[in-house]
Amino acid sequence: MQTTTVKAFGTPSPEADLAPISINRRAVLPKDVEIDILYCGVCHSDLHTARNDWGGSVYPAVPGHEIVGKVTAVGSDVTKFKVGDLAAVGCIVDSCRTCNSCKQDLEQYCLNGFTGTYNGQDLHLGGQTFGGYSEKVVVDEHYVLSVPQNLDLAAVAPLLCAGVTTWSPLKHWNVKEGSKVAVVGLGGLGHMAIKLAKGLGADVTLFSRTPDKADDAKELGADHVVISTDKAQMKAVAGEFDLIIDTVPYDHDVNPYVSTLNISGTLVLVGYLGALENMLNTVPMILGRKSVAGSVIGGIAETQEMLDFCGEKGIVSEIEIIKMQDINTAYQRMLKSDVRYRFVIDMASLKNS
Incomplete structure (x- = not known):
């Protein structure tokens, strides 16, 4: 050739x-x-x-x-x-x-x-x-x-990559006007998750381990910031979210976030590949029909859909x-x-x- x-x-x-x-x-x-x-x-x-x-x-x-x-x-x-x-x-x-x-x-x-x-x-x-x-x-x-x-x-x-990796779960789990979405981690994936969820009309929360990301998150479109290391703040959002997009790229305990899902809510892992050392506690999952799922990049059609949406809304990285x-x-x-x-x-x- x-x-x-x-x-x-x-x-x-x-x-x-x-x-x-x-x-x-x-x-x-x-x-x-x-x-x-x-x-x-x-x-x-x-x-x-x-x-x-x-x-x-x-x-x-x-x-x-x-x-x-x-x-x-x-x-x-x-x-x-x-x-x-x-x-x-x-x-x-x-x-x-x-x-x-x-x-x-x-x-x-x-x-x-x-x-x-x-x-x-x-x-x-x-x-x-x-x-x-x-x-x-x-x-x-x-x-x-x-x-x-x-x-x-x-x-x-x-x-x-970062855009469609977060767009795909937002669309698959039917995020729309009024949906309550949380994002774990504010990096390349996390900042796109906030922008795209907000563009879809969701009420968006960032989970952060420290308060120093709060201003950035709100500038990107987040409505709320919850400090995940603060037990009182985590308790206040128990049962709150329809969808959580977890963008953290290393092993971490997802159980505290599962407790903040609404009935039938889903936590989607998009950032980490590998075994989670802290085993999932199935009690809140079973008693609330909650799911922990995974998602990877996106197909060609939904990538084009995402680009067209970003064109309409003026969203970029x-x-x-x-x-x-x-x-x-x-x-x-x-x-x-x-x-x-x-x-x-x-x-x-x-x-x-």
Whole structure:
């Protein structure tokens, strides 16, 4: 297959810093869209993959699955995009399209395994897929998204992961005007959960361990802040919430939050992968028909729905723009939660290097 060599940033091993490398992109096939990448968001998953924190990373690794850019070429059978259009790519670049999940536009739950934008199995070139820390990307049009013209392009990038990861449970659990939603954790995911829930008309509460996030949360749209370490405040919101979106990325005790769910309420874990050390106490679950659930990213249709909604409401992420060459420093800062609330790479810094 014909290929093009492009500049990228990647790492050859878990211990090495990210540095300039060259990668191959396939020539445009009949259903493909080629995108010149203008901005790429920086996700915790990028760091975990670069460092092989979850195991299974294939090297060299080129992260990046929050991609926004401009269409530079389209295949002969492409109908949704033309050269010059704004376009975006999220976490998924392929799936089987035939299983029950894919037929329901739930590609993130593809029963045969979706192809990740990076560290997935490249079905065209062999080897692994390479992500958005690069000059351009070539993706089947089914997995390419339209970007509302009225939004700040750089601030759109994190919507492709942080946005849809919180949008998907909000929609699945039917959050609407008057719903009572709580968010645990105020980071890249948490700040989007607040903005999107508020956009849907919900009454929104942030659970925080310390009061220092209160002003930020209210600025983002939260109606209330509850200090989760304050027993009196937690008791005051017992049985309060229809949905809790838990964005905390490490092991933590979810039992105190379950007690704040309404009858038939659900706590959805979107930030943590792994075993919870504190076992779930089933008493409040059984006596209140309460659920603890999980959710991961979103399908292509609901990602487009989320982008269109953000276009209507003027919702974007809170970002700090960085140069590609500063990615290793950004990773160090991310580990310290030293970002409000998402890094986005200006890819001109890579192209001009």
